Amino acid sequence: MTTANGEVEPGRLGGQFNAIFVCWILGFGSLISWNSMLTIGDYYYSLFPNYHPSRVLTLVYQPFALGTMALLAYNESKINTRRRNIIGYILFTLSTFLLIVLDLATSGKGGVGPFVGVCAIVAAFGVADAHVQGGMVGDLSFMQPEFMQSFFAGLAASGAVTSALRLITKAAFEKHKNGLRNGTMLFLAISTFFEFLCVLLYAFYFPKLPIVKYYRSKAASEGSKTVTADLAAAGIHGSENQGELQRLSNKELLFQIKDYALDLYLIYVLTLSIFPGFLYENTGEHQLGSWYPLVLIASYNVWDLVGRYTPLIKCLKIESRKGLMIAILSRFLLIPAFYFTAKYGDQGWMILLVSFLGITNGHLTVCVMTVAPKGYKGPEQNALGNLLVVFLLGGIFSGVALDWLWLIGKKNAF
Template identity: 70%
Template sequence: MTVSDENGAATKLKGKFQATAVCFILGLGSLVAWNSMLTIGDYYYKLFPKYHPSRVLTLVYQPFALVTMTILAHYESRINTRMRILAGYSLFFVSTLLVLVLDLATSGKGGLGTYIGLCALSACFGFADALVQGGIVGDMSFMCPEFIQSFLAGLAASGALTSGLRLLTKVAFEKSDNGLRIGAIIFFAISTCFELICIVLYASYFPKFSIVKHYRSKAASEGSKTVSADLAAAGIKNEINDEVGFDAKPQERLSNKQLFLQNIDYAADLFLIYVLTLSIFPGFLFENTGLHKLGDWYALVLIAMYNVLDLISRYIPLIKCLKLESRNGLFIAILSRFLLIPAFYFTAKYGDQGWMIFLVSFLGLTNGYLTVCVLTVAPKGYTGPEQNALGNLLVVFLAAGLFAGVALDWLWLIGKSGF
């Protein structure tokens, strides 16, 4: 290796750890508001006992996320990624703040009007999620795999964080008359702060890391126009090729249709992962697991176990010998997860809480592990613009799986009294 090659490698790696940490925080901020809404489900069940809040709020959220992601994926090559992501985090910030304001303005009272307002804000979360998640996964698909892994770990960490906070607030305020409401207010105050932090990090810090500038400059040299605003924010305008050492030879990129056909198995993988997961989590855990010794704590413990194992599993693929990269192996593993459906059914009907906690933990473990494996393996072998487009396409199928899972989750209520 020549001296110039060594210097180039050093420049590329500079700031990798810091950038990876920022990716984690950006992932956390992408779902912390939504996970806060899910985790305080016991509060919403108290306010709206007849409206199935965990299922309805999720069902409202997902169509907005899916439709918006699909449209943005179609026009991906012409969209300013920087403005898209900043707009998403800004909408998260405003919507989270409004959830807090809605609760304060109504003094924590239920009613149809408040519920409709909450559903409208849930739709805003879905729209913001489409702006942020598709944009960032596409953006990081042409960078090092550790960035996507860290972002996905941040998504899971948001669930683990909110679950941990929910357990703490329940302990702290359990004997208070307004304990559930106080916990909800704390949740959304913290979430609002996280969204503001994400806006600042993505706008001012992330584009300026050397390794990020390296990958974005490389993508620009391959014909990507989505990175222009980020490069300009980092102080790189017309000197991209001279400064980073790439030849400006934009290649003719594959179309979205071609990318889809070449990666249809990965798209199916993500769809099937989340069809199963969302057909069980969170609605089934709140409404179909019965009464056990843990009482009011039962659903909260189940949600917490899912989130913690989902987070831990997203770091397993960092151990190379444990990472599943075989396309056939991934598909078989994902199909085998559907055995969890009868397992959950019979455990809810005949099993005790220990078996249910084990199943929920396994659901979270496989969900996080398989998601990271698919999204880090799929983009390999493509140019920067193609990797960006593929990342957007795969997130669309992930969102489609979420929506289908949420819809199928209602089937658990068939034959249940009060449906």
């Protein structure tokens, strides 16, 4: 198969289930390192109690992710997607491993020096995230919507799995000396393994699946240059009649999808203004004690994962552009709901609110990401995917910055 000219139905090609599963693993690997950082936040709070680690580390991560992503999105049509994604996963692998090395080198001690080291590694996470998330979303935008849904489900699963493991390790190590640190090292070792697995899967297995070759060949026939290296890795070399076909510019694309871009921005500006900083520092003391923030983080992650599968139920998927905007804007009612629940409510109501935050975040994200690329050519879909990730990360960055507003009026906030 040199090109996909419409003679073969995608559904008849092999590897569809395998591709969906690999997309899930690649999504899982895209965020497991960062989610591990969020989930082991209680360890970093014990090491750096005066530095607001959940807020500061997130604030360090996002400018590097957003800045790198904006640069990559601007040049996406000239970038080798294969090299971009492999570099991203390798950087994730090395950075996660360096967290283990740093902790061992400092003997698990706090202080300014180790905290600066952690911040530097987290900045590398941001650069890796921009490479991987933008590259993968752009790549999957011209394939089946199920691949995109599975990738984003994997992103959420990384949070759910790390939360579950954190609860298990806390129960297992809580009464042991250095139990918190031992649990953290186990987390980081697991994350490093999955990042390395993603390098192998993306580099050697994913490009050779027949259905993946079909969609990449189709994109190449429509003028895409970003898939050339992946096709070559699968044994498919560009045909002589492949040329530059006319496509919409990034500016024209952005104008046409401006509502989808705003949708993603608003979804994540709300979510990150609450998660995770508010949940760690603004929910007070309750019966669950030190387990309380971990339970809240786990509740969000589990329901975020559930929400990324609910669009597979056709009657629940929102495809109307106006319907999506109304649903997304209505989520902002959660801000007063969280404020008054933290002030007057008990832990059950807070867990319910966090769960609703998670399921709506996951559901609306997948709805936007699977609907937006429809009707465009392969090169345009790749560019569109990159642009959407820029706005997603922009929403996260804005939300992280706004999250600090919850500290106004709080004693010993700074």
